[in-house]
Amino acid sequence: MVTTKRNKEFCQKVRLKSTQVFIVAGTCLITVLVTLLCIGFMTRYEVDNEVANVADVDYWKDKVASSQKIWYDKGIDELNEALRTPRGPIYPKNLRIFLIQGVDGRDLAAYRFSGKDLSNGNTNFVWDKFPHFARLKNTCSQQFPCPISSVAKSLWTGIPLDKIPEAQPDCGNLVNETETPFSVLRQAQLAGLLTGFVTTQRFTGSTGAALGNTNSNYECDERMPLGSLKSGCQDIARQLITGETGKSLNVIIGGGRQMLSSLVPKSISDPVDELLCESNDGRNLLKEWRNQKLKESKVKPIKFELVQRADELESLNASNFDFLFGVMANGDLSGNSNAPSLKLMVEKSLQVLKKKNQGYLLIVEQFIQSGMNKRKELQLLNETLTNLKREEDTLTLVLLTNAIYPKPILDMSEETETINQLSETFNEAEFQIQETLYQMPSESLLFAIGPKSSIFHGVQKETFIAHAVSHVLSKSSPKT
Structure with missing residues (x-):
């Protein structure tokens, strides 16, 4: 009779611990799933909004000439800088x-x-x-x-x-x-x-x-x-x-x-x-x-x-x-x-x-x-x-x-007028072209x-x- 009672108490404890283990394991699994979903949403947001991870900015190094590579490396550094998400206040003080x-x-x-x-x-x-x-x-x-x-x-x-x-x-x-x-x-x-x-x-x-x-x-x-x-x-x-x-x-x-x-x-x-x-x-x-x-x-x-x-x-x-x-x-x-x-x-x-x-x-x-x-x-x-x-x-x-x-005109700006007459303008002497452009x-x-x-x-x-x-x-x- 005593043995039966002890076995019953042991089984209840084991059952309780099993339930606790299940709860902990379930919580961990849910946390992992939520984390993966958040990562997925953030990745999609970055793609949709052109917010790039600077570590991913690259180019086809093996498809450009060696004479180009040094300048592409420099250009990618500048692009990385441009793509960094600014931090700080939304509005300035x-x-x-x-x-x-x-x-x-x-x-x-x-x-x-x-x-x-x-x-x-x-x-x-x-x-x-x-x-x-x-x-x-x-x-x-x-x-x-x-x-x-x-x-x-x-x-x-x-x-x-x-x-x-x-x-x-x-x-x-x-x-x-x-x-x-x-x-x-x-x-x-x-x-x-x-x-x-x-x-x-x-x-x-x-x-x-x-x-x-x-x-x-x-x-x-x-x-x-x-x-x-x-x-x-x-x-x-x-x-x-x-x-x-x-x-x-x-x-x-x-x-x-x-x-x-x-x-x-x-x-x-x-x-x-x-x-x-x-x-x-x-x-x-x-x-x-x-x-x-x-x-x-x-x-x-x-x-x-x-x-x-x-x-x-x-x-x-x-x-x-x-x-x-x-x-x-x-x-x-x-x-x-x-x-x-x-x-x-x-x-x-x-x-x-x-x-x-x-x-x-x-x-x-x-x-x-x-x-x-x-x-x-x-x-x-x-x-x-x-x-x-x-x-x-x-x-x-x-x-x-x-x-x-400079003296303006009524119907259009001088910039517009000069652009519309480029063919005539560039038939003039070089110094006249320079003077016209400077006066725009x-x-x-x-x-x-x-x-x-x-x-x-x-x-x-x-x-x-x-x-x-x-x-x-x-x-x-x-x-x-």
Whole structure:
């Protein structure tokens, strides 16, 4: 009887352990099956969406000539790099936009290669390796007369060129300020981002005027009509210093002292540019800017600095300041032989803008005037970009435009007309062909890298950059 009871208990234990073993084995089997299914789905997803494993990118090594193989090996390495899935945030925290005026695709083709050895390919410029690229149309080539003063406003406000509001000669008739179009710079400020504008030109140039939401055609008081002055109109320089956009700029570095002050120091290295506007109303907007910041500091603790020489800028620990105003030349920086380099201005700007818990928008303009050494200027830009620290949360754009607006025609762009007449064009002498091609209004080139850089693609209107940047800003604003 006792033996029977023990046998029964033994059988129950064995049965229980068998059940446990079965459960464990079943669980393992299900796990394996689920894993295999996931692998299958991921493989199918990669095939359908062209997401390649870089280890699989190859070519038929045994079917190309030995003279080709070395270049195919190099090309496959580049392809592997292009196919790597980017990691990091979906939307950027920061935006850096470099606007290069005076350079187009022809110049890049001419200056990209150094020396006679072309075998290394497009290795000179860092933006050649940016993963995304777009072209912006030159609408100005289809209008007559070309409203050159409105081109920058179209670019930075997203309003078509022919819809840009004209400046009013009588400021008493100006529309309500709330109806004034906001540039991407002002939108960034309203979204809570820190902002900066750096230019090798003067602040009051077309880019500065557009970004600062100014509504004047006059850079300073000297050339403004008396009637406009009496009606209360303000020139671009004063609006940049006293307007909400200008006052909110954390960084502004460039030239234009002679527009900001009626009494400026003159030297052989930094003369007054007689071709540009010279203020003569006794103003000192540099002092006004400092006084503004002193008043602000009594309400909210802020640190600010005004510098006017390259050595002052270089020795400044800019990360300690909330606002930096750098006035580096009486006119454009090209007129001052002691002006700071683009690299230095960008480095100091980023020291101010890089705060731990806040994003930023920095717009940098490099103006390459006719007669400048374009190869040297592009090398300076390349050096500046190369030395920037790569940041996963930062979207970087490089926009190159020729800044030339030749006489347009009404029914078609000159580019279209030239293409339609290629057979006749290439029967001309070589120098005439070169002149015709050079005078064609080229489209702007836009290179992009970083989170959401993929939205910059194809051939777009000039207004596209403002719309795209505005979208990114709306997703990049600090979370409250």
